[in-house]
Amino acid sequence: MRLVFAGTPQVAVPTLRALLDSPRHDVLAVVTRPDRPAGRGRAVSQSPVRVAADAAGVEVLTPERPRDEDFLAQLAALAPDCCPVVAYGALVPPVALDIPRHGWVNLHFSLLPAWRGAAPVPHAILAGDDVTGATTFRLEEGLDTGPVYGVVTTDVGPRDTSGDVLDRLAQSGAGLMVATLDAIEDGSAVPQPQPSDGVSLAPKVSVDDARIDWNAPALRVDRLVRACTPAPGAWTTLRGRRLKLGPVTTAAAEVLAPGRIQADRERVLVGTGSNAVQLGDVQPEGRAAMPAADWARGLRLNPDDRLE
16 A cells, blocks of 8 residues: 555654565655754754654655645645554644545554553553553544554563553554554455443643652552653652652562651662652762662762652
8 A cells, every 4th residue: 555654753663664664565755743852952853753764765744733735735645545653743634634545544552442642551550550552543533532453462560661561562563553554455454443431541641740749659659650761750859959760669568758768788768658669770960860879879868858
């Protein structure tokens, strides 16, 4: 089939590469979000999908909005049979959805109808889901509501971060997308409506959402940190300065007041609303990440210091 692929972050790149490698499909162009300033220096940065498309010699379209008339004219002129999309980052209007004869097929990183929205994997980890997955479905106006073509699953381990799970799903989901498009091309695909029960929403996890509440139980703290790794990054404050935290482990035999720090040469414990947690890597403001014990030794903690 003639395809126009839409996607933006690194998690979309495996699907783009799988489609470029597929002998049954021809990627005519790639649609991605415009270049944006990023990082401390605010240098203009290209999306990972654009970098991959440029390397493959594929035409790249970067509309400010997918409803822009110039973009719609470009898409219509390309005359794709289908538009596969992975984490594009903008709502596709009905006028664009109607251009390819097989519509737009979205790869979403949850088992729909669970976790519709921008951050399905973090919310699955926050909720303590043991299994999650990826779904291909036909895009429509509703938020991740279209009929389903296929799914893949993965277990969520007790130490998995959002990054770990997304890395696995990006790979298995790429194969699912290729298989879905193969089935659409040969006429064997039969999309099934999503059930009306089991719907849950997964809005974007903001920096404010990623702040740790040390009065919460250790299990909640552990899930929040893993859900926010690598982005936006779970954080707390000490002496008024921000401290970003990597994944923690539960210290079942230790109980400390919420936020209280107990450090020795080997480990750093912090109290929660239940038992303490042991910090892994930490990243002080303006510095690189380091083991928590190294950070604590250099800090010279006071008895009254608390994480807040």
